[in-house]
Each structure stands twice: as C-alpha cells, then as structure tokens.
Amino acid sequence: KAGVTQTPRYLIKTRGQQVTLSCSPISGHRSVSWYQQTPGQGLQFLFEYFSETQRNKGNFPGRFSGRQFSNSRSEMNVSTLELGDSALYLCASSSGLISETQYFGPGTRLLVL
Amino acid sequence: AQSVTQLGSHVSVSEGALVLLRCNYSSSVPPYLFWYVQYPNQGLQLLLKYTSAATLVKGINGFEAEFKKSETSFHLTKPSAHMSDAAEYFCAVSDDAGGYQKVTFGTGTKLQVIP
Helix, strand or coil, X not given: CCCCEEECCEEEECCCCCEEEEXXXXXXXXXXXXXXXXXXXXXXXXXXXXXXXXXEECCCXXXXXXXXXXXXXXXXXXXCCCHHHCEEEEEEEECCCCCCCCEECCCEEEEEC | CCEEECCCCEEEEECCCCEEECCEXXXXXXXXXXXXXXXXXXXXXXXXXXXXXCCEEECHHHCEEEEXXXXXXXXXXXXXXXXXXXXXXXXXXXEECCCCEEEEECCCEEEEEEC
C-alpha cells in the first residue's frame, strides 16, 4: 500500500498570502488529521475529517480551514498568512477506529517571509 | 479530556547505554497507546502500539514499551542506544471521543546519543 502523501513538500510564501496544502491518505482510510509542528509549540492538532465531515477541531483561528473530498483526499487552507504560520504541517490518516494507528505523511514545510 | 505527559523534553545517553523515555497518560480505562519517532524534517513513524493484547510491546529498531495500568505509564526503552536513535519521540493516546477516534500527543522528547 502506498503511504500518506503530501504536496507540496516545501513552500515559501509572503505575509498576507494564502496557501493550500494537500494530503492523500492511505487507500481505504477515511480519517485525515492535520497537525502544525513548530519548535516553540511542538505538535499541535488542527482538525480531523472523516467522510467529508469535520469531526474535531483544535484551537486555531478561523484563518485555518480544511476540507475533505469524497475520495478522502484532504486539503487545508491558511489565509492571510502570518510569520508565525511558518511550520511543518503534517497530515495523518487512519481508518478512524479508536484502536487504529494514525499514519503520517512526510509533511509540508511552509516558510512565510 | 485525555492528556499525555512526557517527562523530559531532552534526554542524553551515551552510545550503548540504556534508553528510557517516559510517558504517562490520564485515563480511567485502558486506552490505546502509541510511540512514534520523528527524524529531522520527516513525518512521524510508528515505533510500537499497545492494544491490550500484551503489556510488554516490542517495536521496531529494538525498542519496547511496557504498559503499567497501576502507574498509568507506557515508558519506552531500548537496552543499548545507537547513534541512529537520535531523534524526537512522541507518545500518543487514542481513545473514544463520543464514538470516534481522538488522538492526543505528548510534547515529545528529543533523544541525543553521545558517542
């Protein structure tokens, strides 16, 4: 089985711009979660989608949004980028069952200048 | 709400020494527990997983973890550290958040291996 893929791997944007990141989960997985990782704040949960519905959301401003398509692929969008949004954005997929493992993609490294 | 505590944000060990990374969780029922490893600029990779089949769980790269219900702990160990073990390690708990999976991660422990 192919693993979780994330595109692009690296991205440079300037303040005020918006960005869209993409995640393709493992085949058959219906749950996709997004995390932001920074040296200062560590790994922080953004949101989780299951069958196109957002089931869980972390404590991030409304500039951060996401969606999931019928094929389980997910996108997250960050509008009006700030310098503090520079981070590694990780996507993880699972079947959604409580006992199941979340499998992570390689991440998208976003740098906001 | 579930919480996961990893004691020690940085741990240093000598090559060949025992590795012990600590993880405690808060839960009134045995949850599902995981250890992940992250190498620089990469995603998280599953090391091992506890699902109540056995209290001692063996993972990849010689790591193992023991589930202790009385201590609500799931510490990660490796008898002999190797230079390639230098990475960041995350403990995670998966439990039921009203019928669906909710995963909570600890803050991570960076392991330094000294030659």
